[in-house]
Amino acid sequence: MTRLRCSCCGKPVQQRRYSGGEGLSFKGLLQIVGVKRSSVLLGGAFDLSKVSDSKIAIELGRISGRRRHTSAYENIEVFLRGSTLMPIRYSYKDIKKMTKSFKDKLGEGGFGSVYKGKLRSGAFVAIKMLGKSKGNGQDFISEVATIGRIHHANVVRLIGFCVERSKCTLVYEFMPNGSLDKYISSKDDVINLTYKKMYEISIGVARGIAYLHQGCDMQILHFDIKPHNILLDENFIPKVSDFGLAKLYPNDNSIVNLTAARGTIGYMAPELFYKNIGGVSYKADVYSFGMLLMEMASKRRNLNPHADRSSQLFFPYWIYNQLIEENEIEMDEITDEESSNVKKMFIIALWCIQLKPSDRPAMNKVIEMLEGNIENIEMPPKPSFCPNEIIEEDLEVKSNEIESDSVGFIEEDTTEPLLMNSA
Known part of the structure; x- marks a missing residue:
C-alpha cells in the first residue's frame, strides 16, 4: 500500500500537494495512476491501495524527468522519495570502502566506469559509476525503477545504489565470466564455449526476457x-543486464508510445525506425533476441562488411537460404545433438526477426520452441526487409543523432545504444 502525506490539509482537496510528488496535485495524481477519487480515503493521508507501488514510482519518475529546469540530482531524489521498492542505499563513503578507493577497474564506456568491490559479507560486487547523467537523471531512474524490483535467476540483481549530488552509483552482483559478447566474437584468450553451452545460455536468456515481459x-x-548486455556468472548462467534504456508499462498495454527510437544498431527492431511497419511493443525485444540468438548459434556477427559476396553480407539471409536448400552448415567440433539444437536456434531466430511484429512469437512461445522438438517447428518466411539499405543508411545518416552513450558494463562495449528521434 502506498501512502502520500498531505502537506497542506487546510486547502481544498483539489489544491493540495503531496510529498513525493514534486508539487503534484491530488487530482493530477489520480488522473495519472487511473484511480477514481471516490475510491480514495480522504483525511490527513491518502490510501492508494488499489495502485501498485511500481506504477506510482515510475509515474513520479516520469514527472521528475519532465521538469527540465530542475537538476538531475533533484529529479533522482524526488523519484527515490516517491518509491518504496528500493534496494539498499549506500553512502559514497561506503562505495569508496567497497572498492578500496576504486582500485580494481573492470571496464569503461560512455556510461562511466565499473569497479570490482567487496561487501562486508565478503561477497564481490560490480560497482557501476555513472558518468554525467543525461535526461535529467532519467537513465538512473529507469535502471533503478526497473531492475530494483526484479528477482529472477536470469536477470542481474541490483544490490544497492548511491546518490550524492553528482555521484550516481549502482551496485550489482558480480559476474565473474563477464559478458556473452566476448564468447561470440572469439578471442584467443577466451574460453571457447561449446554449442551445447550456447544452447543452454539461449534458453536462460529467453526466460529472463519472458519474465520482464510477463512475470511482473x-x-x-x-x-x-545484445550480447554485451548478457552477463555470465561463475557457472555460465546468463543474466540480462543494463536497464538504462528500459521502460515500464501496464501489462494490459499491447502498444507503447515512444518519443525516441532506442537500442543498438544491428539489434533494433525495424518498427523503432519505420512507423508503417507496426506499433512498438514487447515484440521489439523479441526481434533483438532473434538477432542475438542468430549470433549465438553461429558464434559470429550477423553483419560482415568484409564478405566476398553480397549474399553473405547479412548472415541471417545466408542462413535462411542454406536451410531452405537443405545444405549442410559446416561447423567445427559439433555433435549430432548439438547440430540439431543449432539448427533449431537458427529457425527460431528467423521467426523472431520477422519484419512485422505480429509475425514474431512471444518469448514464452520462444522458450517452448527452444525446449521442444525441432520437427514441430515450421520454417518461417524469409525476412522481408533489405538489411543492407536499413543498416547502412542508419549508420551513415543517424549516427550523428546519438544522444545517449553506452550504458553496458563489465567490459567496454563497442556497439553503442542509440536514443534518437523516431523517423
Whole structure:
C-alpha cells in the first residue's frame, strides 16, 4: 500500500500537494495512476491501495524527468522519495570502502566506469559509476525503477545504489565470466564455449526476457538486448543486464508510445525506425533476441562488411537460404545433438526477426520452441526487409543523432545504444 502525506490539509482537496510528488496535485495524481477519487480515503493521508507501488514510482519518475529546469540530482531524489521498492542505499563513503578507493577497474564506456568491490559479507560486487547523467537523471531512474524490483535467476540483481549530488552509483552482483559478447566474437584468450553451452545460455536468456515481459505486475521492455548486455556468472548462467534504456508499462498495454527510437544498431527492431511497419511493443525485444540468438548459434556477427559476396553480407539471409536448400552448415567440433539444437536456434531466430511484429512469437512461445522438438517447428518466411539499405543508411545518416552513450558494463562495449528521434 502506498501512502502520500498531505502537506497542506487546510486547502481544498483539489489544491493540495503531496510529498513525493514534486508539487503534484491530488487530482493530477489520480488522473495519472487511473484511480477514481471516490475510491480514495480522504483525511490527513491518502490510501492508494488499489495502485501498485511500481506504477506510482515510475509515474513520479516520469514527472521528475519532465521538469527540465530542475537538476538531475533533484529529479533522482524526488523519484527515490516517491518509491518504496528500493534496494539498499549506500553512502559514497561506503562505495569508496567497497572498492578500496576504486582500485580494481573492470571496464569503461560512455556510461562511466565499473569497479570490482567487496561487501562486508565478503561477497564481490560490480560497482557501476555513472558518468554525467543525461535526461535529467532519467537513465538512473529507469535502471533503478526497473531492475530494483526484479528477482529472477536470469536477470542481474541490483544490490544497492548511491546518490550524492553528482555521484550516481549502482551496485550489482558480480559476474565473474563477464559478458556473452566476448564468447561470440572469439578471442584467443577466451574460453571457447561449446554449442551445447550456447544452447543452454539461449534458453536462460529467453526466460529472463519472458519474465520482464510477463512475470511482473508491470511489463518491462528492455530495448537493448545484445550480447554485451548478457552477463555470465561463475557457472555460465546468463543474466540480462543494463536497464538504462528500459521502460515500464501496464501489462494490459499491447502498444507503447515512444518519443525516441532506442537500442543498438544491428539489434533494433525495424518498427523503432519505420512507423508503417507496426506499433512498438514487447515484440521489439523479441526481434533483438532473434538477432542475438542468430549470433549465438553461429558464434559470429550477423553483419560482415568484409564478405566476398553480397549474399553473405547479412548472415541471417545466408542462413535462411542454406536451410531452405537443405545444405549442410559446416561447423567445427559439433555433435549430432548439438547440430540439431543449432539448427533449431537458427529457425527460431528467423521467426523472431520477422519484419512485422505480429509475425514474431512471444518469448514464452520462444522458450517452448527452444525446449521442444525441432520437427514441430515450421520454417518461417524469409525476412522481408533489405538489411543492407536499413543498416547502412542508419549508420551513415543517424549516427550523428546519438544522444545517449553506452550504458553496458563489465567490459567496454563497442556497439553503442542509440536514443534518437523516431523517423
